[in-house]
Amino acid sequence: MPNDPAGEASQLLGDVHALRNRARADRHAFRFPLLYFGTFTLATAPLYVLNYALFLPGGWIDLVWLAGLIIGAVLTIWWYRRHGDRSGIQTSARKSFLVWTGAGAAPLVWILVVPVFFFLWPFFVRGTFGLLAIALGLIALARAERSRRLWIITGLYTAAAIPAVVYNMENQYYRLFHLFGVSAEDMPYSLIQGSPVLLPALILLIGGLTTRRTV
Amino acid sequence: MTHPTGQLNDTVHQRHRLGILTIASEASRVEFTYLCEALELTRGNLNRHLAVLAEAGLVTLEKGYDGTRPKTWIVITKPGRTALAAEMDALEQLIRRHRGD
Numbered sequence: 001m002p003n004d005p006a007g008e009a010s011q012l013l014g015d016v017h018a019l020r021n022r023a024r025a026d027r028h029a030f031r032f033p034l035l036y037f038g039t040f041t042l043a044t045a046p047l048y049v050l051n052y053a054l055f056l057p058g059g060w061i062d063l064v065w066l067a068g069l070i071i072g073a074v075l076t077i078w079w080y081r082r083h084g085d086r087s088g089i090q091t092s093a094r095k096s097f098l099v100w101t102g103a104g105a106a107p108l109v110w111i112l113v114v115p116v117f118f119f120l121w122p123f124f125v126r127g128t129f130g131l132l133a134i135a136l137g138l139i140a141l142a143r144a145e146r147s148r149r150l151w152i153i154t155g156l157y158t159a160a161a162i163p164a165v166v167y168n169m170e171n172q173y174y175r176l177f178h179l180f181g182v183s184a185e186d187m188p189y190s191l192i193q194g195s196p197v198l199l200p201a202l203i204l205l206i207g208g209l210t211t212r213r214t215v
Numbered sequence: 216m217t218h219p220t221g222q223l224n225d226t227v228h229q230r231h232r233l234g235i236l237t238i239a240s241e242a243s244r245v246e247f248t249y250l251c252e253a254l255e256l257t258r259g260n261l262n263r264h265l266a267v268l269a270e271a272g273l274v275t276l277e278k279g280y281d282g283t284r285p286k287t288w289i290v291i292t293k294p295g296r297t298a299l300a301a302e303m304d305a306l307e308q309l310i311r312r313h314r315g316d
């Protein structure tokens with residue numbers, strides 16, 4: 001750097017930042033997991049209606065969530081490998097895979113250790129812990145992707161998912177229906193059981209649909 | 216105190232090698248052809264730069280196949296990440312010093 005070392009350094013840093021931004025944009029592939037988990041979450045809504053209407057024993061919904069999370073984790077790994085092969089630059093989704101499968105199994109593990117970890121009951125009694133498992137995996141994915149957009153979608157999703165896991169969100173929908181003049185007798189209690197998963201699902205689907213399509 | 220130019224690593228400081236490490240640090244692995252296109256380098260030139268970086272232990276090369284087509288993937292090592300971070304620090308220090316911050 002004989003003449004203007006600072007100028008050359010500045011130009012070099014500018015080039016490096018441009019390369020980094022290009023590489024980051026090229027390797028992003030998070031549209032697929034957002035769409036998959038959005039669709040899967042939406043598909044679980046009728047199960048809660050069925051569960052309520054038929055007085056089914058608890059726990060089976062946790063198994064459905066676990067299956068959906070494992071399939072989603074495997075498909076995400078496959079999708080990122082495929083994207084890496086096609087674009088020439090690959091992001092590792094391994095941590096998300098581990099989080100989705102590990103957290104998906106948490107409600108089943110909790111049943112085995114209830115005497116010790118009873119205090120965790122608010123997370124598991126409603127059968128919606130899968131929403132939080134998705135959020136944890138998305139956080140790991142947002143870290144790997146280093147994407148502001150994915151962080152925002154994950155933040156919004158998590159903010160919608162946490163109340164659906166630890167609180168009876170149906171109560172809010174009863175209030176909403178009541179505000180629109182629906183009386184207690186006409187309240188669609190059965191249908192509303194599926195409502196807690198709707199907002200988180202919608203956030204993922206909108207996030208996925210508005211994200212740039214990748215190869 | 217050492218002048219920031221003294222902290223620049225000759226292996227890393229070369230513009231194209233810095234580019235290779237920057238792109239590799241962004242991904243879990245990057246393919247040879249992607250680097251050729253992003254850095255506008257010929258295959259021969261890129262091979263030479265990769266040999267220097269691999270010799271210094273800053274990247275590793277993984278040979279594989281996509282169907283029947285051979286592919287070379289480049290993975291940055293831990294020392295590679297450290298060297299890149301040190302280079303970026305040195306460049307930023309150099310700019311700050313000349314601006315008189």
